[in-house]
Amino acid sequence: MPELPEVETIVRDLRPQVAGRRISEVIHLNPQVLRHPGPQELLSSLPGQLAVQLARRGKFIHLRLDSGQTLVVHLGMSGSLTIAAAGSPILGHTHLRLRIEADRELRYRDPRRFGRVALGTEAELISLGVIPVLGEEPLARGFPGPGVHQILRLSARPVKAVLLDQAVIAGCGNIYADEACFLARVRPSRRAFRLTAKERGRLLAALPIVMREAIRRRGSSFSDYRDGFGAKGEAFEALLVYGRGGGACVRCGSTLRQSTVAGRTTVFCARCQV
Numbered sequence: 001m002p003e004l005p006e007v008e009t010i011v012r013d014l015r016p017q018v019a020g021r022r023i024s025e026v027i028h029l030n031p032q033v034l035r036h037p038g039p040q041e042l043l044s045s046l047p048g049q050l051a052v053q054l055a056r057r058g059k060f061i062h063l064r065l066d067s068g069q070t071l072v073v074h075l076g077m078s079g080s081l082t083i084a085a086a087g088s089p090i091l092g093h094t095h096l097r098l099r100i101e102a103d104r105e106l107r108y109r110d111p112r113r114f115g116r117v118a119l120g121t122e123a124e125l126i127s128l129g130v131i132p133v134l135g136e137e138p139l140a141r142g143f144p145g146p147g148v149h150q151i152l153r154l155s156a157r158p159v160k161a162v163l164l165d166q167a168v169i170a171g172c173g174n175i176y177a178d179e180a181c182f183l184a185r186v187r188p189s190r191r192a193f194r195l196t197a198k199e200r201g202r203l204l205a206a207l208p209i210v211m212r213e214a215i216r217r218r219g220s221s222f223s224d225y226r227d228g229f230g231a232k233g234e235a236f237e238a239l240l241v242y243g244r245g246g247g248a249c250v251r252c253g254s255t256l257r258q259s260t261v262a263g264r265t266t267v268f269c270a271r272c273q274v
């Protein structure tokens with residue numbers, strides 16, 4: 001599943017191609033991926049709108065329009081959002097095609113169809129439960145705020161479960177939760193309230209570090225993820241623990257263990273991470 005670094009890479013790729021340009025036409029819409037409003041409403045309201053800004057919030061892509069509405073895209077497990085020249089071949093499972101001015105198309109594709117698309121004001125979409133209320137952004141200035149520290153300090157949940165909770169930290173998923181725990185030398189299964197202040201500080205400092213590094217490598221393409229131009233990223237090859245259960249720890253050489261924490265496959269070093 002694309003996490004913050006993958007979604008951020010896509011948004012950065014697409015922003016100069018989309019922001020400040022007008023949506024001239026909805027060429028194709030599969031109503032099954034649309035969460036809000038109805039297809040007719042979307043088809044009638046999108047054409048002619050100016051894309052004012054393309055932004056990321058957690059794992060959501062926000063295309064802000066001059067009407068005050070936002071086209072929100074969540075990529076689910078296997079979704080991609082790419083810009084293509086008009087007339088270029090259409091891949092299977094393309095559920096939404098928007099013509100941007102005359103010569104290019106914004107295409108949303110999702111073979112496994114866990115993703116979703118919605119249109120409305122952000123307040124409206126949140127009040128309808130179409131998009132959730134999200135927690136702090138790990139890359140924002142001021143992260144981590146006192147709220148995140150407080151939640152970790154009091155929670156009896158495993159550290160990893162707190163990291164994965166989008167209402168606490170927006171955009172962190174399985175990959176970067178494991179990577180941050182490894183970097184911070186904290187075992188993902190530890191009860192959050194048992195962390196010392198020092199460990200908590202290390203863990204929250206590690207999150208933006210692993211995410212910035214993954215963005216620098218244009219995201220982790222272990223399965224379906226592609227950037228805004230349809231190309232693979234190179235961050236997967238540089239991950240230290242995720243997907244490497246049974247391999248050697250880069251820090252101490254012992255065998256990395258794999259277990260299930262917070263319902264997710266989790267890899268850690270039992271010697272380095274306490």
Ligand SMILES: [Zn+2]
Pocket residue numbers: 249250251252253254269270271272273
């Ligand atoms: Zn180790």
